Structures are given as C-alpha cells and as structure tokens.
Amino acid sequence: xxxxxxxxxxxxxxxxxxxxxxxxxxxxxxxxxxxxxxxxxxxxxxxxxxxxxxxxxxxxxxxxxxxxxxxxxxxxxxxxxxxxxxxxxxxxxxxxxxxxxxxxxxxxxxxxx
Amino acid sequence: xxxxxxxxxxxxxxxxxxxxxxxxxxxxxxxxxxxxxxxxxxxxxxxxxxxxxxxxxxxxxxxxxxxxxxxxxxxxxxxxxxxxxxxxxxxxxxxxxxxxxxxxxxxxxxxxxxxxxxx
Numbered sequence: 409x410x411x412x413x414x415x416x417x418x419x420x421x422x423x424x425x426x427x428x429x430x431x432x433x434x435x436x437x438x439x440x441x442x443x444x445x446x447x448x449x450x451x452x453x454x455x456x457x458x459x460x461x462x463x464x465x466x467x468x469x470x471x472x473x474x475x476x477x478x479x480x481x482x483x484x485x486x487x488x489x490x491x492x493x494x495x496x497x498x499x500x501x502x503x504x505x506x507x508x509x510x511x512x513x514x515x516x517x518x519x520x521x
Numbered sequence: 522x523x524x525x526x527x528x529x530x531x532x533x534x535x536x537x538x539x540x541x542x543x544x545x546x547x548x549x550x551x552x553x554x555x556x557x558x559x560x561x562x563x564x565x566x567x568x569x570x571x572x573x574x575x576x577x578x579x580x581x582x583x584x585x586x587x588x589x590x591x592x593x594x595x596x597x598x599x600x601x602x603x604x605x606x607x608x609x610x611x612x613x614x615x616x617x618x619x620x621x622x623x624x625x626x627x628x629x630x631x632x633x634x635x636x637x638x639x640x
Binding site for chain 1: 555564612614618627630631632633
C-alpha cells in the first residue's frame with residue numbers, strides 16, 4: 409500500500425462545476441496535510457493546509473480532513489479552465505514515518521470551457 | 522511570504538560538465554531544504570533532505586557522490602550535479618521548510634525549478 413494515495417485521473421469537469429479530489433494516507437500518526445497545485449512544466453505551489461478534522465475554506469477551495477478514516481479531500485467550487493493542473497496531496501508523517509512529508513502522485517484535473 | 526528562489530531556471534551543457542543549482546529562502550529561515558527530481562509526466566521524486574550545518578540525507582538509489590548537496594546557511598542550499606550525463610537531464614526542484622527538525626506542521630515551499638539538459 410502506498411503511503412499517500414491519489415487517483416491519477418484525469419478528472420474532467422465542466423466549467424462552473426465542483427471538482428472533488430481525494431487522498432488517503434496510511435500513517436495514523438500524521439498531523440499535517442497539504443494540497444499543492446502543479447501546472448505542467450512548473451513547480452508545485454501550496455494552496456491549502458489543514459491540521460484538524462473538518463472543513464477549511466479558502467475562497468473557492470475547501471479542504472476536508474477525516475483522521476479516523478485517514479482521508480483528506482479538496483473541493484474546488486466554480487471550477488475554471490485555469491484550475492486545470494495536477495493536484496498533489498502531501499502528508500507530514502508521524503513518528504513511524506520519520507516525520508517526513510510524503511507526496512501523492514497527483515490527480516490531473518481538466519476543466520472544460 | 523515564504524518565497525523560495527531557485528537559480529538557474531534553465532541549463533544546457535555538455536556531457537561531463539558539473540552543474541550547480543542554488544536554492545534560497547528569501548523571507549524565512551529554512552531549517553530544512555529538499556531536492557526533488559521530476560521526469561516528464563511523472564511524480565516528484567525526493568532525492569535528498571538537507572538540514573543546515575549537517576550532512577544531507579539521501580534517498581535510496583540516489584548517488585551522494587554524484588549529487589553533492591551543501592546547506593551552508595539557513596537560507597541557502599546548493600545541489601551540484603557532478604560529471605553530468607544525458608540521463609541526468611530532468612527538472613530539478615528545491616523546496617524549503619521553516620519547521621524545526623522532527624515533527625513539523627510547516628509546509629514545504631517550492632522554488633521555480635531548474636530544467637537541466639545535458640547534450
């Protein structure tokens with residue numbers, strides 16, 4: 409089992425729709441969770457951090473965390489073509505993982521105009 | 522805030538050349554810096570983790586004598602690709618974290634990457 413798993417996609421949604429990106433992780437001791445966006449040929453940029461169970465909203469983005477289910481998701485409301493990118497889930501591992509940050513392989517999102 | 526500058530952004534050089542890439546945290550002190558490599562359409566591959574003032578920790582399969590890392594200060598880490606060959610051509614990305622060593626809630630902030638092409 410991979411330490412951080414994401415569906416590779418591509419996930420295709422029409423403009424204006426909600427895009428839902430999911431991520432599961434294996435280390436129960438994980439405390440910090442991040443979503444990064446990476447455009448083709450560019451480096452990743454941080455878009456959301458979440459540390460507690462529940463939802464965290466920032467503009468059109470909502471991160472959701474459920475530590476009991478070891479699940480973190482990212483919702484993008486009113487999706488725009490400019491949101492088309494690869495979204496990376498990252499998890500700061502617990503003691504069992506040497507406190508490393510583990511990145512998922514990413515989900516490719518296409519927003520169709 | 523949390524700006525990481527990486528230089529150069531693009532390098533083309535002949536086989537056998539050594540190439541140095543710099544990574545600087547501009548507005549925070551980076552306790553830890555990371556070096557990644559990414560091939561086209563593939564995911565990030567962590568090469569090594571460097572903590573200021575100590576030796577870098579390399580991931581399995583990464584040759585430490587080929588990829589020399591120096592983290593001389595809290596704002597600067599360098600990666601030198603020694604005697605580069607065409608198979609070393611890739612997109613190299615650094616990131617920096619302000620977190621303390623060990624458990625950290627701090628995210629990584631990425632530089633813009635260096636596209637390395639070895640002829």
